[in-house]
Amino acid sequence: MRLPRLLRTTPFRLTLLFLALFAAAASAFLGYIYVATAGEVNRRAQAEISREFESLEAAYRQGGVDALNQTIVERATSERPFLYFLADKDGKRISGSIEESPVSGFTGDGPEWASFKVTETDLDGAEVKAAARGVQQRLDNGEILFVGADVDASEAYVRKIVRALWGAGALVILLGMAGGVLISRNVSRSMQGLVDVVNAVRGGDLHARARVRGTRDEYDELAEGLNDMLDRIERLMGGLRHAGDAIAHDLRSPLTRLRARMEVALIDAENGKGDPVAALETALQDADGVLKTFNAVLAIARLQAAGSAPDQRQFDASELAGDMAELYELSCEDKGLDFKAEIVPALTIKGNREFLAQALANILDNAIKYTPEGGAIMLRARRTSSGELEFSVTDTGPGVPEADRARVVQRFVRLENSRSEPGAGLGLSLVSAVATSHGGRLELAEGPGEYNGMGPGLRVALVLPRVE
Amino acid sequence: MRILIIEDDLEAAGAMAHGLKEAGYDVAHAPDGEAGLAEAQKGGWDVLVVDRMMPKMDGVTVVETLRREGDQTPVLFLSALGEVNDRVVGLKAGADDYLVKPYAFPELMARVEALSRRRETGAVATTLKVGELEMNLINRTVHRQGKEIDLQPREFQLLEFMMRHAGQSVTRTMLLEKVWEYHFDPQTNVIDVHISRLRSKIDKGFDRAMLQTVRGAGYRLDP
Structure with missing residues (x-):
């Protein structure tokens, strides 16, 4: 299967590689932001729950389960934002602000954390479910205490952060892709110009020249180099072609003359007429003339090809x-x-x-x-x-x-x-x-x-x- | 006179050998650089004619090796047409003279002759004498039959060269190279004009012309 042209180009492949590296770096960065923000919010909520639990535990250690019960009742009716549940060692409810523990199948001593939903009535009287979190632990004499809190506000905050992070990630990928495509299109187009010229020259069109955009970048440099090279090749080719034509033109007549003279001399010699020695001498002179011309053409071509005179x-x-x-x-x-x-x-x-x-x-x-x-x-x-x-x-x-x-x-x-x-x-x-x-x-x-x-x-x- | 031709072009070597044998030389041929070097190292040669481009060992290496070994046999170096820098390379390697192919045979002949006689005229002379012509190199005067001939400096140099190569053919290119010390190809007869000026001075008014034109080759000073 042939990939679309753009996908096969080197710049595009490089863009993909670059994008992968970029995405990895962005993930690490966004992950760090997540830990530093959402994690912190959760940790703070958890710390408050733990502190509440510890203050109840302190009351329990001082006055036993009755004192604890009393404290819970007091606190549940106050404006404190916590949820309480106290049960005996068999899990039977003693008191609390909720009817049952959100922690199910509690067998050990804890502490065991749980996330759950509470149903609340908002200011308009509508019932809303809110995210909550709490910890349950067995007390010294086997009673079970659960302390939770409505963390809906912080959860929502965390969700917002996560959404923002996902958005940022998507944006990074999209921008990277778009940038990559743009750059590779640009680079490919620059390269394509040069490739076109090379193909044209290979096809025999020595007049083809790369476009110099005047941006003074490496593509311009390459294009200029290519053009200079082609100029020189064309000049040399032109010189050679011209020299070839010229040699053919200028050597044809003396060579024809030479041949004719020798032919006539041969016929004369066969008939016992004429002076074969004189004919050969003329032929030699003609040959020398041809060589002289040839030598001059060669010297010119060599000088032009060498660019600078030798042995200066x-x-x-x-x-x-x-x-x-x-x-x-x-x-x-x-x-x-x-x-x-x-x-x-x-x-x-x-x-x-x-x-x-x-x-x-x-x-x-x-x-x-x-x-x-x-x-x-x-x-x-x-x-x-x-x-x-x-x-x-x-x-x-x-x-x-x-x-x-x-x-x-x-x-x-x-x-x-x-x-x-x-x-x-x-x-x-x-x-x-x-x-x-x-x-x-x-x-x-x-x-x-x-x-x-x-x-x-x-x-x-x-x-x-x-x-x- | 023994001449060794080191040349891989068999036809060119054959033609050269033929011409040199006709002229009375004793000629041998080696078809590549290695064989040529081995043959040259045996010694006893008067002139080596060495081609530049050859299989196994190129001409430059052959000449360099011989010179390094102290062999001073005169070398005429040959190279293909149009190699603008070959002359310098050949002479630097230790060659004594240089000729571009294709050459006119009289040109090759004249150069081989000049090289082969070079050793004989090695002694430092203060006077040169060719037939009736006498040249004093100290006070730079020339006499023929006792009559002083007034020469310009260049005419004197030209005559000196002709006298040192008396009886040999000397080509126009050789004169331009050895007297004027330029290696280029004049399109017109510049050398001829100088020779005829010299000839009018040394031959005019005498019963016999000494400075001869050799058809197809150049000039010769006869005693």
């Missing part, structure tokens, strides 16, 4: 910039570009030297590739006023329209007019991945504007956080 250490960023300037200066000269470097000395940085070198090389490669002859390229390394380290490369090429700047950083994106240039469109994506993996960023802006009839140019900056 402190080194001289000015030296790095200087080396890159020296390495690329000749390439600029070769292409008829004016190259300048402005490098602030002794800039220290913590990072992966090789990745940062690769990033700068990619930026410079791009600048040289897209700047026409007669243009200029400027490499700068400096610390900004906010303490960040900035490497920037400014060229006087055609630049990138503002609308496209975010796009060119994405993998494999190459603007229409750059498709004629070699390259896989991974350069800036790798720079961006390197920047991110160092806690920095890649910024693209417009260059110096019109220059030698070209422009407006592009300024690419790799900005890294200050070293603490």
Whole structure:
């Protein structure tokens, strides 16, 4: 048999357990109240009866059964609230305010307590039954004396207390139940939100997110954690999917070309035409190109997956910039570009030297590739006023329209007019991945504007956080 | 020259062995780390080519064990594409050079050659001489046929490296790694530009070009 959902939830079970403990504690507490109040009332009534009995016993010991009889008669007619019954040793009534003892089958010496009812006439003349209590005991010479009292008032008081205690008990249980159900519903609903998200994700919907209620409690924390986790997974999955698509897209053409060339070369070789060695050399070049692309994609994916660049250490960023300037200066000269470097000395940085070198090389490669002859390229390394380290490369090429700047950083994106240039469109994506993996960023802006009839140019900056 | 290839990929090892034998090396192959270590410990090798990922014992352990035992045989460490941190791990373990798979065979060849000859040029020299070319390492001057050639500091370093590896193929990546001391993959021909600048200085105006381009590999300085 399946229990209703609510009954199967952990919070509800915990509530039940809690309720049981709570009820036990309440019973002990209410029991104590009962003993302290109702018990006390009964004890007091009993003590008064005992005292009356003892004073009669004293009269008996002084003047024997006659004196006792007299005292009883006197007291029975007075306004004292007691009931008396005196019998000889065979149980035959001698005197008293009641006709027979409420204690039946009295054989021993007592004292024997009994609760009973007396019929009284109230102020209106109506007969009412009232609760009474009394004690019976055999006297020294064998006579039997019973002394009782109307305890109706105290009994009623006790009954009221008991009723109140039962009520309180019921209230405790009811409130506990209601509270438990409420809490477990609340908790279950919070949990259910998370369970729904997990189920949705398991079903393949990576966009599902848990609702954060803004209560800053542990459910919010859990929901936020779950959401962050899903964000990261989705980003990585997206990255992978995109990388997969991109690799497929970008490797398909060189692989197709490679295959076609080899096929043609094979046919030529079979016919004794062409130069198989040259064909193999071209094929090798194509294969190298494919590998280069593949390597870059893998490096980007690894950096993104790792979150932060591996093997980071402190080194001289000015030296790095200087080396890159020296390495690329000749390439600029070769292409008829004016190259300048402005490098602030002794800039220290913590990072992966090789990745940062690769990033700068990619930026410079791009600048040289897209700047026409007669243009200029400027490499700068400096610390900004906010303490960040900035490497920037400014060229006087055609630049990138503002609308496209975010796009060119994405993998494999190459603007229409750059498709004629070699390259896989991974350069800036790798720079961006390197920047991110160092806690920095890649910024693209417009260059110096019109220059030698070209422009407006592009300024690419790799900005890294200050070293603490 | 005896070369031991410790590599579990039999096809890759076969191709490598074939190429090295063609080039005149004496080649042996061990198919896993343990066998490779045992073979290497027998001694008498000029270069060890060690793959990173192998069954039984990985390449790092092999190299570390050998180095701990005092074996200083040059090691070329191989690892799979994209393992960004493998180079550091390999060199830290005691490898002398590092190559990422898949590699171009001329690249492997050039590195093995460089490692195998390293011992012979161990002596500290103050001058280097390759054919007509003379380099004084103390006052940093270069002469060809007695004519002084004016070189920039980096050109001097570049030529020094070429002279130390005279007659060997040297790849662009090797030059970037050993002369500039960077390990990245330039997308354009930056190294070529530096080489052609150097070539114009040492070969221009002489009857014979010493600095040769090796197709598919890189450059070679011939005596």
